[in-house]
Amino acid sequence: SQTxxxxxxxxxxxxxxxxxxxxxVEGTSNPNLYWYRQAAGRGLQLLFYSVxxxxxxxxxxxNLSASRPQDRQFILSSKKLLLSDSGFYLCAWTGGxxxxxxxxxxxxxxx
Amino acid sequence: xxxxxxxxxxxxIQEGENATMNCSYKTSINNLQxxxxxxxxxxxxxxxxxxxxxxKHSGRLRVTLDTSKKSxxxxxxxxxxxxxxxxxxxxxxxxxxxxxxxxxxxxxxxA
Numbered sequence: 001s002q003t004x005x006x007x008x009x010x011x012x013x014x015x016x017x018x019x020x021x022x023x024x025v026e027g028t029s030n031p032n033l034y035w036y037r038q039a040a041g042r043g044l045q046l047l048f049y050s051v052x053x054x055x056x057x058x059x060x061x062x063n064l065s066a067s068r069p070q071d072r073q074f075i076l077s078s079k080k081l082l083l084s085d086s087g088f089y090l091c092a093w094t095g096g097x098x099x100x101x102x103x104x105x106x107x108x109x110x111x
Numbered sequence: 112x113x114x115x116x117x118x119x120x121x122x123x124i125q126e127g128e129n130a131t132m133n134c135s136y137k138t139s140i141n142n143l144q145x146x147x148x149x150x151x152x153x154x155x156x157x158x159x160x161x162x163x164x165x166x167k168h169s170g171r172l173r174v175t176l177d178t179s180k181k182s183x184x185x186x187x188x189x190x191x192x193x194x195x196x197x198x199x200x201x202x203x204x205x206x207x208x209x210x211x212x213x214x215x216x217x218x219x220x221x222a
Binding site for chain 1: 141152153155199211212213215
């Protein structure tokens with residue numbers, strides 16, 4: 001069966017520090033991969049979308065970047081965090097069907 | 112921008128009562144999905160209804176879709192304390208596997 005792993009679960013970082021969040025999917029190949037961000041009490045904002053290795057679509061211009069070095073690995077990064085980068089980050093995948101499978105999320109607090 | 116908007120924003124009911132929440136969207140769709148999110152966790156897919164369907168059931172869930180009004184409703188019957196969560200509708204407005212989520216309805220079921 002397919003599973004998705006996302007880590008860390010919680011992260012507290014100072015302003016100006018770098019960021020690396022990792023997501024891996026098991027049990028499937030060539031998934032579509034997504035990074036969403038959720039502000040407190042709000043809906044999800046799509047940040048990045050990938051259909052294959054090295055293929056990244058940026059949905060919102062911002063201080064973040066994404067990479068897909070392997071088929072089932074998706075990384076969210078920043079060189080210098082801003083206060084506004086705080087939020088709940090969710091990785092998700094789909095295998096070509098319409099529904100998304102989400103990871104457990106990373107709560108990022110930038111102080 | 113968000114495609115779907117849920118209403119109400121929050122709902123508090125007694126255990127055993129039914130909970131109804133609504134979703135309105137802006138563009139034509141192929142399908143509409145409902146997801147559930149427990150506090151601090153990832154989203155879990157509940158049900159998908161296609162544009163040519165008017166009603167769909169899954170256990171205690173009933174979803175309706177009115178494409179003429181661009182709206183959907185989610186009914187949870189005989190609610191339980193474990194149903195306490197936020198519920199989101201999601202659509203794929205451009206049919207490109209990039210789901211757009213509403214801000215969600217937070218449901219609290221009192222024991």
